[in-house]
Amino acid sequence: AQKVTQAQTEISVVEKEDVTLDCVYETRDTTYYLFWYKQPPSGELVFLIRRNSFDEQNEISGRYSWNFQKSTSSFNFTITASQVVDSAVYFCALSEDTGNQFYFGTGTSLTVIP
């Protein structure tokens, strides 16, 4: 079974619209860590956020915000007032407390249309 599921393969929005990227994870550990990475067309992977399982506080960073809900095993990412530069593939990832593995979702490709 997939540890991290990003059900949205591709999303297109018009500039200035808000968009939410979904991430659902699966783990039996009580301690775990969740991440979001951005991969722009240039190909590099850019770290966006890290959140541990004990910190359910939502986070806002400029136009970016993250909603962590343990009850639904979700860690969703919202971009407010999207811009063309937000066009990229976004990956959600999980690291569990047991074992030394790092699981990525399959990514959501976001296209912001000017």
Added chain:
Amino acid sequence: NAGVTQTPKFRVLKTGQSMTLLCAQDMNHEYMYWYRQDPGMGLRLIHYSVGEGTTAKGEVPDGYNVSRLKKQNFLLGLESAAPSQTSVYFCASSYATGVIHETQYFGPGTRLLVL
């Protein structure tokens, strides 16, 4: 700081050829990782290292070997390349906190085509 660098950026191999991908980091990170990225599959962990002289298998280790002779370098080897190993390979590194929970910093990737 250069961060994480990868050599080469692009390579074409014939089936059966061997090659080594080099990853170098200048952040004094203990942990280093090799991933492959395939369309529709996300990133999958091949091997990782929690310190100089130590390596361990990830999710998809078959067909690859690694070595970490120096803390700053992590080598990924393909002894006999197969078309199924056509992929984009990413190296990453992170600080050590006992387990791999810290943020990973990625290199720019190496595109490998096996004919």
